[in-house]
Amino acid sequence: MRKDGIATREKILDGARDLVLRLGYSGMKIDHVLEHVGITKGAFFHHFKTKEDLAKALLRRYADQDAQIYAETRAQAEKLSDDPLQQMLIFIRLFEDMFNGMTEPYPGCLLASYVYELQQFDDETRGLLHDTFARWRALLQEKFELIVKQHPPKTPVSPAQLADGFTVVLEGAFILAKAMNDARMAGEQLRLYRNHIELLFDVPAQGRAAA
Amino acid sequence: MRKDGIATREKILDGARDLVLRLGYSGMKIDHVLEHVGITKGAFFHHFKTKEDLAKALLRRYADQDAQIYAETRAQAEKLSDDPLQQMLIFIRLFEDMFNGMTEPYPGCLLASYVYELQQFDDETRGLLHDTFARWRALLQEKFELIVKQHPPKTPVSPAQLADGFTVVLEGAFILAKAMNDARMAGEQLRLYRNHIELLFDVPAQGRAAA
DNA sequence: GCCTAAACAGACCAAACGGTCCGGAAATAT
DNA sequence: ATATTTCCGGACCGTTTGGTCTGTTTAGGC
The missing domain is CATH 1.10.357.10 (Tetracycline Repressor, domain 2)
Incomplete structure (x- = not known):
């Protein structure tokens, strides 16, 4: 187990943080994070409920x-x-x-x-x-x-x-x-x-x- | 003309301001403003494009x-x-x-x-x-x-x-x-x-x- | 080498959301 | 009185958004 899950998790957190600081929490849309980080919905909702x-x-x-x-x-x-x-x-x-x-x-x-x-x-x-x-x-x-x-x-x-x-x-x-x-x-x-x-x-x- | 348009316009602005201060701009949804102020969509979009x-x-x-x-x-x-x-x-x-x-x-x-x-x-x-x-x-x-x-x-x-x-x-x-x-x-x-x-x-x- | 579970991809969905449209009331101009 | 314009109610629409589901790949455990 543990391919490199924590790495992508951190990438998501980093990307989301950047977007929140620019757009606010409500302005930070999940789809936007996916594009920004370069992953898909499946990956995201695997790490965050x-x-x-x-x-x-x-x-x-x-x-x-x-x-x-x-x-x-x-x-x-x-x-x-x-x-x-x-x-x-x-x-x-x-x-x-x-x-x-x-x-x-x-x-x-x-x-x-x-x-x-x-x-x-x-x-x-x-x-x-x-x-x-x-x-x-x-x-x-x-x-x-x-x-x-x-x-x-x-x-x-x-x-x-x-x-x-x-x-x-x-x-x-x-x-x-x-x-x-x-x-x-x-x-x-x-x-x-x-x-x-x-x-x-x-x-x-x-x-x-x-x- | 001018029934009492400016009054409702001000009401909308007041309500929107309150909501923005509580939820942020993106968090302030128009439908929420309508409910908060007690008007309808028609009224809102008459005053704001x-x-x-x-x-x-x-x-x-x-x-x-x-x-x-x-x-x-x-x-x-x-x-x-x-x-x-x-x-x-x-x-x-x-x-x-x-x-x-x-x-x-x-x-x-x-x-x-x-x-x-x-x-x-x-x-x-x-x-x-x-x-x-x-x-x-x-x-x-x-x-x-x-x-x-x-x-x-x-x-x-x-x-x-x-x-x-x-x-x-x-x-x-x-x-x-x-x-x-x-x-x-x-x-x-x-x-x-x-x-x-x-x-x-x-x-x-x-x-x-x-x- | 095979099994298992984590790690993802991506189509799909229901609700929410911003915005449109049209009908009608209410006020003013003539 | 009547025409006209502002003002507003509320049904409707297309898109976006958060979230689900199924399938596939990848990495260890043995």
């Missing part, structure tokens, strides 16, 4: 990949400094670099794509979306709580709201990047977000030393 | 309404202060109040809804989206350029990027608000954005005096 089944698999995979990138970047930042504030600044800057290195297929978030068609999905999918965003918040919030303890902010702030700010900036930047056809948006706006953190915790202005 | 025709009308109306709210808020801010920096802070705070007063139907931006299905639309619609976001940037950028002249920023900044920051935060907050089912998101994140501006231009921390 329904379109909604694909939607969930797509979302789970995206959330997992995202969590991994996130964890790696975080680990890298924590290796480069012991100070939570510096870790956070490095973390943000690593994301900036990531997006500045990108081009053409303007970044977009599959989660956001789902959110704007939220009522199409069942409770399980909506719950998954909620939990994914909640996890991002929790991880960053934890870090900001450490930061606040060691570095008195110039203004009283909520670690949770600061944590959400990162995601908010990213998601918002993706939208503007697509609408304005400008891939630099994500990196620029993350830099602005970092600037906010630096001002808030009174980090002395320094030239860009990293990388 | 095609679904795409509706999409454009919807977008134009939304952009116009948005521009109006924007202009009114700006005028109000300019009436309350002569200093461009204070005007900007008041402007942001007025938006905060607007969103803090909202409840249930979590705010969402029709433009963003379109952006995540961008490839569905023709060049005209894409151009309209681009121009609308460009207008927002231009108006805020103009203000930030005045601000920078009168108030030296603690860090070198780009007025255009600062202007985009406002839209970015709004759009991003809408997404998180929907996903997390938390209507307070928009107001909170705008407050954070305002905090950034205050820190950047060294505004002394003051209690909330306005309104």
